[in-house]
Amino acid sequence: MPAEIIDGKKISTELRSDITKEISQIRSTHPHFNPKLVIIQIGDRPDSSTYVKMKLKSSEEVGIDGSLLKFDADIKQDDLLAKIDALNKDDSVHGILVQLPLPKHLDEELITNSVKQSKDIDGFSELNLAAIFKKNAVTKFIPCTPKGIMYLLNHEKVQITGKNVVVCGRSDIVGGPLAKLLEKEGGTVTVLHSKSTPEQVKLFCSHADILVSAVGKANFITKDLLKPGVVVIDVGTNFVPDATRKSGRRMCGDVDFQGCSEVASKITPVPGGVGPMTVGMVLHNLLESAKKANGLL
Amino acid sequence: MPAEIIDGKKISTELRSDITKEISQIRSTHPHFNPKLVIIQIGDRPDSSTYVKMKLKSSEEVGIDGSLLKFDADIKQDDLLAKIDALNKDDSVHGILVQLPLPKHLDEELITNSVKQSKDIDGFSELNLAAIFKKNAVTKFIPCTPKGIMYLLNHEKVQITGKNVVVCGRSDIVGGPLAKLLEKEGGTVTVLHSKSTPEQVKLFCSHADILVSAVGKANFITKDLLKPGVVVIDVGTNFVPDATRKSGRRMCGDVDFQGCSEVASKITPVPGGVGPMTVGMVLHNLLESAKKANGLL
Known part of the structure; x- marks a missing residue:
C-alpha cells in the first residue's frame, strides 16, 4: 500500500482560514x-x-x-x-x-x-531558543519550520512517545530545535549530521519510526534506508535539472519521494508539504503575540 | 582484558595542581x-x-x-x-x-x-545554555559536570567524531548540554530518557561506542546491554544498602561497574570518576572568568 501523502498545502489553508476567522471574531468584540x-x-x-x-x-x-x-x-x-x-x-x-x-x-x-523576545515571532533569538532547550521552561515562540512540522505530526495523529526518531540536520532554525521538541514529546531522538558516516545513516534510519530530513541534498533519503511504515517528513528544498520544464529545473526535497512512498506509511511531498506550514506558523505566532499584547491570552 | 579505569580523582588532582601553578604564575607578574x-x-x-x-x-x-x-x-x-x-x-x-x-x-x-552571564561559572543561565545549543555561538561557561566529562574524554583521547554516542538522561545541567557538546564534537548522539522503552534502551546501547549514564538508578546499565569496547561514563550518584559498611549503605553509580568492566574498553568508577571533575571545573571556570576580567584571556 503506497504511503498516505501529508498534504501541507491543504492543512496550511485550513489553518489560515482558522486564523482569519479568529481575527474577525476578536474584532467583533x-x-x-x-x-x-x-x-x-x-x-x-x-x-x-x-x-x-x-x-x-x-x-x-x-x-x-x-x-x-x-x-x-x-x-x-x-x-x-x-x-x-x-x-x-x-x-x-x-x-x-x-x-x-x-x-x-x-x-x-x-x-x-x-x-x-515577545516580538520575536521567528523564534530565532537566544532567549527563545534557550526556552526550547531547557526542560521545563515555558516556550515562547518556536521557530516556524519546526513548529509547522510538529503541527503536521499532531494533525496526522502520529504518536511520538516511545518511537525512534531520526532528525537529519542540526541547524539552529530547523534540526536543532526540532530534535528537542520531538524529544520533549517523548521521542527517542538521534541527530544525524555532516560528520555522521554512511554506516551511521544506514543504521539509524533503518530503525526510525519517524524520519525528518533537513540537510539540503536531493535523494539523500532513499527507499532502501527505510523501515517499512516509517513517517517521512521532508524539509529539503533542492533543485535538480529537468529538461521537461521551462525553467530547465525542478524543485525537490531531500527524499526520493516516489521510491520512499512505497515503503513509508505517511510522507510529505516537496513542494506542498512542510513549506506551506512555515508561513502559516508565522501568522500563528503573530496572532498569538497580538493576543498576548491585548490581554486575550 | 578488563576495562581501563578512568581515574577522575587523579585527573582532577592534576588539573587542580595546574590551576594552582597558573594562579601563582600570574601573581608573579x-x-x-x-x-x-x-x-x-x-x-x-x-x-x-x-x-x-x-x-x-x-x-x-x-x-x-x-x-x-x-x-x-x-x-x-x-x-x-x-x-x-x-x-x-x-x-x-x-x-x-x-x-x-x-x-x-x-x-x-x-x-x-x-x-x-560573565560571572555565571555554573553555566546555568539561559544565555549560557543558549550558547551551547546554538551551532556557531561562542560558548561562555559550560556547566561543570558536562565540562568535566568532555575533559575526561579528551584526556583519555577518546575519539568522538563518527562514533555512536548514547546519553541516558536529559536534565538541563547534565544530559541536555552534554548531548549537544558531544554532537558538536562530531558524535552521532541518541538521547535516552524516562519515556524511552526498555527495547529502545537495549537497541541504542547495543550500538554505542560511547555511553554516558546520568539517570540516577543503580544498575541501570548492565553488561548485557553493552557493545564490546564501549567507553562508559557513569554520572549517577546512588546509594544501595550494604551491611558491611558502618553507614549501612554504599555509594554507587548507574552502571554495574564490575560486570561492565569486563566488556568496556574504558570506564569511570563511582566514586572517583566524574564527581571529582565537577568541582575541578568550577575552579577552572572561575579562573577563566578572573583572567578575562583582568584582560589575560
Whole structure:
C-alpha cells in the first residue's frame, strides 16, 4: 500500500482560514484589535524578496496588518539596531521579522538577539531558543519550520512517545530545535549530521519510526534506508535539472519521494508539504503575540 | 582484558595542581590578581552545606578567594535578587554560585538567570545554555559536570567524531548540554530518557561506542546491554544498602561497574570518576572568568 501523502498545502489553508476567522471574531468584540507585523529587509536579494512578498500577502489574506521596512544593503549596524529598538518599543507592533541572510558587514547573531523576545515571532533569538532547550521552561515562540512540522505530526495523529526518531540536520532554525521538541514529546531522538558516516545513516534510519530530513541534498533519503511504515517528513528544498520544464529545473526535497512512498506509511511531498506550514506558523505566532499584547491570552 | 579505569580523582588532582601553578604564575607578574568566588546558600540543607564546604575548601587549595554568603531559608526573593545584583556589579567578584535547590518560594529560573552571564561559572543561565545549543555561538561557561566529562574524554583521547554516542538522561545541567557538546564534537548522539522503552534502551546501547549514564538508578546499565569496547561514563550518584559498611549503605553509580568492566574498553568508577571533575571545573571556570576580567584571556 503506497504511503498516505501529508498534504501541507491543504492543512496550511485550513489553518489560515482558522486564523482569519479568529481575527474577525476578536474584532467583533474588540474593534481596535489590529495584529501588526513588520518585516525588515536589508538589500535586494531576489530570494529574500520572494519570501517577504509571500509573508506580506499571507498576512493580508488573514487580516494581519503587515508592512515592509526596506533598507539599503550598506545600512550601518547601529542605524539598524536603533530602528529595531524603536519597533521593540512601539506597542502597536506585535511581531518583527528580520529577513535573513543579512549582508556580511552586519552581525546576524547580534541583530537577531536585538529583537525583543515577545516580538520575536521567528523564534530565532537566544532567549527563545534557550526556552526550547531547557526542560521545563515555558516556550515562547518556536521557530516556524519546526513548529509547522510538529503541527503536521499532531494533525496526522502520529504518536511520538516511545518511537525512534531520526532528525537529519542540526541547524539552529530547523534540526536543532526540532530534535528537542520531538524529544520533549517523548521521542527517542538521534541527530544525524555532516560528520555522521554512511554506516551511521544506514543504521539509524533503518530503525526510525519517524524520519525528518533537513540537510539540503536531493535523494539523500532513499527507499532502501527505510523501515517499512516509517513517517517521512521532508524539509529539503533542492533543485535538480529537468529538461521537461521551462525553467530547465525542478524543485525537490531531500527524499526520493516516489521510491520512499512505497515503503513509508505517511510522507510529505516537496513542494506542498512542510513549506506551506512555515508561513502559516508565522501568522500563528503573530496572532498569538497580538493576543498576548491585548490581554486575550 | 578488563576495562581501563578512568581515574577522575587523579585527573582532577592534576588539573587542580595546574590551576594552582597558573594562579601563582600570574601573581608573579600581576601581584593584585585575586580570583574571587562568592557562593550563595539559602537555608541549611545538609547536602548543600557539604557541597558548599567542598567548593570552598577546593578554592582555598588552589589560591582562589572563596567566600560564603548564607541567608535564612525565608529570605524574600527581592532581597536575594538585590544581593545578586550588587555582586554582579562588584568588579572584584569573578564568579557567583547560587547553591541549588532553592526553597520553594523562590523562582529558581529567575534567580539563576539573574546572575550576570560573565560571572555565571555554573553555566546555568539561559544565555549560557543558549550558547551551547546554538551551532556557531561562542560558548561562555559550560556547566561543570558536562565540562568535566568532555575533559575526561579528551584526556583519555577518546575519539568522538563518527562514533555512536548514547546519553541516558536529559536534565538541563547534565544530559541536555552534554548531548549537544558531544554532537558538536562530531558524535552521532541518541538521547535516552524516562519515556524511552526498555527495547529502545537495549537497541541504542547495543550500538554505542560511547555511553554516558546520568539517570540516577543503580544498575541501570548492565553488561548485557553493552557493545564490546564501549567507553562508559557513569554520572549517577546512588546509594544501595550494604551491611558491611558502618553507614549501612554504599555509594554507587548507574552502571554495574564490575560486570561492565569486563566488556568496556574504558570506564569511570563511582566514586572517583566524574564527581571529582565537577568541582575541578568550577575552579577552572572561575579562573577563566578572573583572567578575562583582568584582560589575560
